[in-house]
Amino acid sequence: MKLTKSIRNAVLLGIACVFASASFASEKEVDLVTFTKEGGNFFNENIILKEALEEKGWKVNIVSTGNCVNKLKHLAQSSNPSIVLYADGTYVARKKLGCEMQITDQALVAPVSAGTRVMCVRADDPAKNLVEFFTSRDEVSVARSNTTPLLYVTDLGNVLNKKVKDVVYNGSGNAFKGLLAGDVDAVFNGLTKREAKSDKVKCLAQWGKTTTAGIATVQSQVSGLEHPLSWSYRFIMGANLSDDTKSMIAKDILDATKTSDTLSNYINSASAVPGYELTEFNAKTVLDAAAMIE
Amino acid sequence: MSDVTTLLSLDSIVVACGLILGYIAGLIPGVGLIVLLVLTYPFLLDLSLLQMVLFYMSAGVAGQFAGSVSATILGVPGETSSLPAVKEGHALFINRQGNFAISGAAIGSAVGAFVTLAFVLAVMPYIIDLIVNYFNNNVQLTLLLFASVIVIFLYGNDWAMNTALFSFGIWLGSIGYNQHLMRFTQEAWIPYDLLPDLKFGLPFFPVIVALYVIPVMIVATDFKVSQHFKTYTDLSTVVEHLISYCKTIKQSLSGSFIGSILGMVPHVGVVLSTNIAYGITRRSREKQGQYINGKGDLPSLVAAETANNSAQFVQLLPLILIGIPISTSEAILLSLIDTKNVVINHTNFVATGLFDTMVWYFIMVNFVCLMLSWPLVKYVNWFNKFSMRNIFLVTLALLVILLFYMGYREMSGVYYLVTFLVLLPIGYLLRHTETICIVLGFILGDKIIESAKIFYVIWFT
Numbered sequence: 001m002k003l004t005k006s007i008r009n010a011v012l013l014g015i016a017c018v019f020a021s022a023s024f025a026s027e028k029e030v031d032l033v034t035f036t037k038e039g040g041n042f043f044n045e046n047i048i049l050k051e052a053l054e055e056k057g058w059k060v061n062i063v064s065t066g067n068c069v070n071k072l073k074h075l076a077q078s079s080n081p082s083i084v085l086y087a088d089g090t091y092v093a094r095k096k097l098g099c100e101m102q103i104t105d106q107a108l109v110a111p112v113s114a115g116t117r118v119m120c121v122r123a124d125d126p127a128k129n130l131v132e133f134f135t136s137r138d139e140v141s142v143a144r145s146n147t148t149p150l151l152y153v154t155d156l157g158n159v160l161n162k163k164v165k166d167v168v169y170n171g172s173g174n175a176f177k178g179l180l181a182g183d184v185d186a187v188f189n190g191l192t193k194r195e196a197k198s199d200k201v202k203c204l205a206q207w208g209k210t211t212t213a214g215i216a217t218v219q220s221q222v223s224g225l226e227h228p229l230s231w232s233y234r235f236i237m238g239a240n241l242s243d244d245t246k247s248m249i250a251k252d253i254l255d256a257t258k259t260s261d262t263l264s265n266y267i268n269s270a271s272a273v274p275g276y277e278l279t280e281f282n283a284k285t286v287l288d289a290a291a292m293i294e
Numbered sequence: 295m296s297d298v299t300t301l302l303s304l305d306s307i308v309v310a311c312g313l314i315l316g317y318i319a320g321l322i323p324g325v326g327l328i329v330l331l332v333l334t335y336p337f338l339l340d341l342s343l344l345q346m347v348l349f350y351m352s353a354g355v356a357g358q359f360a361g362s363v364s365a366t367i368l369g370v371p372g373e374t375s376s377l378p379a380v381k382e383g384h385a386l387f388i389n390r391q392g393n394f395a396i397s398g399a400a401i402g403s404a405v406g407a408f409v410t411l412a413f414v415l416a417v418m419p420y421i422i423d424l425i426v427n428y429f430n431n432n433v434q435l436t437l438l439l440f441a442s443v444i445v446i447f448l449y450g451n452d453w454a455m456n457t458a459l460f461s462f463g464i465w466l467g468s469i470g471y472n473q474h475l476m477r478f479t480q481e482a483w484i485p486y487d488l489l490p491d492l493k494f495g496l497p498f499f500p501v502i503v504a505l506y507v508i509p510v511m512i513v514a515t516d517f518k519v520s521q522h523f524k525t526y527t528d529l530s531t532v533v534e535h536l537i538s539y540c541k542t543i544k545q546s547l548s549g550s551f552i553g554s555i556l557g558m559v560p561h562v563g564v565v566l567s568t569n570i571a572y573g574i575t576r577r578s579r580e581k582q583g584q585y586i587n588g589k590g591d592l593p594s595l596v597a598a599e600t601a602n603n604s605a606q607f608v609q610l611l612p613l614i615l616i617g618i619p620i621s622t623s624e625a626i627l628l629s630l631i632d633t634k635n636v637v638i639n640h641t642n643f644v645a646t647g648l649f650d651t652m653v654w655y656f657i658m659v660n661f662v663c664l665m666l667s668w669p670l671v672k673y674v675n676w677f678n679k680f681s682m683r684n685i686f687l688v689t690l691a692l693l694v695i696l697l698f699y700m701g702y703r704e705m706s707g708v709y710y711l712v713t714f715l716v717l718l719p720i721g722y723l724l725r726h727t728e729t730i731c732i733v734l735g736f737i738l739g740d741k742i743i744e745s746a747k748i749f750y751v752i753w754f755t
Binding site: 066141146165174176193 | 625
């Protein structure tokens, strides 16, 4: 009888400890839901984000869903606090597949970075600036990826009164290769280290507010543009997050974009603006950027 | 001095880890370099630029050596580029020649690596311009179309059937949302709303297992093997194995040449060069009356494996010379490098001497992998003690489990399984045709469409 009672008490104590430890552990625990193939650039960024959050004391479980349809199914069925790394280009691509996440201020957690776009030409091109480059040709062929908006290029062509041939590649890396190999005259891509630091290309203009990575803004060279600014955003969306958890994650992500070696280096390598500097960021910001791509 | 010694030791440890993990990953079907990099990603973040590249290089080389082992013994591709090893290596194994299959593949791989290295060093002053021009869309489209024609005319004797199979492969590969056409293909009769998984296309592994691996295994297992063979331990000396390889040296060197040229075709270079080298050698031997389908052909296998390893090295060059990755695994490597806030290019990697260090380790890794293959050479035929039927059944079970697991990791286990089961009867019915044409059509189709579209836009609009 005494033994049974002791065993019962021990079991109850054990169960209590498990629940206590579980509730303690889950205070800073979140699922990071990915929806792209393992090994892709976007998937790797998820791993970097995971590292950054773990530095802030979070327990991060990567949940790989493989595609956006599975992601939505999983988020609908799961009750775990979950976050998803997203981008405006990703949103547009998933919209075409019919499995985009709805971008609302409630679902939006925090910005990670904002990258601008650049137009680059081969390093041996004699043009010293954008206007000189365009005026030296009857027609300009421009490579871009399928998630890079065309309207900035056509806007430029209209203002400079030059026919622009749009050559679309599968991915910005292929577009960059196309420029190097002489398929096209220029490339219009998101600004990354590949564009900023390559000795094979020179970037004549970028669509940001100020000179970045030594590249002058397009609006300082060409006036009358309808769309002188172009941003591409990386941000975190959330699901099943309480207000407190959402605030905690947002604070830590913004802090990580400043202090985490891996995350801040990754953002800096793209010459992007880190999340903590993006003070006026909301759902409308993202939807406006996405509308440009559509 | 002690700092230099410490650094050298660290680099060696990294190379050793890459070699061991890469070999294990290559042995396990469906794992491979991409999965290995993803699994080790957090640990690789702490490495230096050189160490990251060394890990990648050693894991990639070891994976290629190991991939042909599982293909030979089990008939299961360890890497997607070991499809010829599935056909010829496994057939040789069933015919009690598994020891020569493994030694030939291993020596060929090592020779391919060294020959390609010598070639690269010889053209180093011009290599950046060569690489840049190679990426030209006209060049890429020509190579892809040339490769397609070669595939159709090289395999077997029925080019009409091969054309149909290749087209079937392209059609299978086109299912889903097409990024270049920017719409869903075949919407009229593929119910994407009912079956949303199809929006993302058919998964590669179930396709090659159903349409290539299983049909090849069935044909190989049908082949009647002499029952008088009693010896399972390899009694041949190292010299005899070297002589056996030397009889295939012409095919090996041609494989190395093909691997060096085609290895830089983005995303498909290794698969393409392996299969083209295999196809050319096989065709040549068929014309000489020396190729017997289903018995296993060592020269064809050696050509493929040599091309395989040559392409593996050449594929790395665009990344380390101009910072452009041309495969998924290289893209992972580049994302790792990006976290170090350094740039990888000729100036930072070659001019600083890091490339020379990589070359020395590359030579060493190939030697070590060759040595690692030797115990397998001695004892591989012991697996023949089991009946072929049992090996086939075990392999089939392993394949089904693997492909379900691969899908399960992305919450698509059932989808992978259903794709496999739907395509399997087709693979069975086509087992006496060259189903490799389907696989290559599946892989190349998308690249051909993209390249053709770009060609049209550049020249005709």
